Amino acid sequence: MDYVIVIFFIASFLALLSSVLVFFLKDMLYAVLALTMLFIFNSLLFLVLQQPLLAVIQIFIMVGGVSTFLFVGVASAELMQFRFTKLAGLLLLWVVVFAAIAYPMYSKGVRISSTSINTFGTQEIAASLGQYYALYYVMMLLLFTVSIGAIVALKRMGDGR
């Protein structure tokens, strides 16, 4: 019980610190790194809430997708000036801290309270997915349209040189 509370306070403090760092860092690459740290610690907060599926989805979509988009599309223009500094070492340290915190939660199965249930289990999600097929297709269409539109806009920019 106490262990989870300590994890919660550490994760929430580091998430708030990361979100503050997004505003105060001058280099855009560092700001995107801080945003990625926010996503990672937010997934740790999902773990504290006893929702491991949401934590995995958070890592897959936000860290794997959104941060990669940001790195490739925006921050890669700044990569030429990127050097290993103390700040990058600090970010690496945060990843190590996250791994050290998250591993015992999986191994020991710590619970917040005895009445906590996993409301995002497979059966509940399957039951709730079935009613809203159209919504997921609308989301797919939105993402597809935006990505194709982004490619077309970037290509027109390239033709205008």
Next chain:
Amino acid sequence: MITMMTYFVYVCFALFALGISGVAASRNFIVMMLSIEIAIVAATLLATVIFTAGGQAGIMQLLFALFTIAAAEVMTLIVFYRYLSRYELSMDVAKLSRLKDK
């Protein structure tokens, strides 16, 4: 009695306030979009906290919609950034508000 969920709600409010204040206070276009990402993250966390306390599972659609909006927003951010950097325009939104001056 202050429970764990109360602290969760406090953290969500703090994250959301940071995101909105970043949108309101910053003049950099990139920082504003990243702040919107922070606000979206806070919204997903708050929705999860409230629906976990209520014991319902009906918010997966909402969470997927929020993740989709976040991803689509990042794609538009990439296009805007490439446009602004290609034509060497300023990232300052106060200067961007003049639409007719190129």
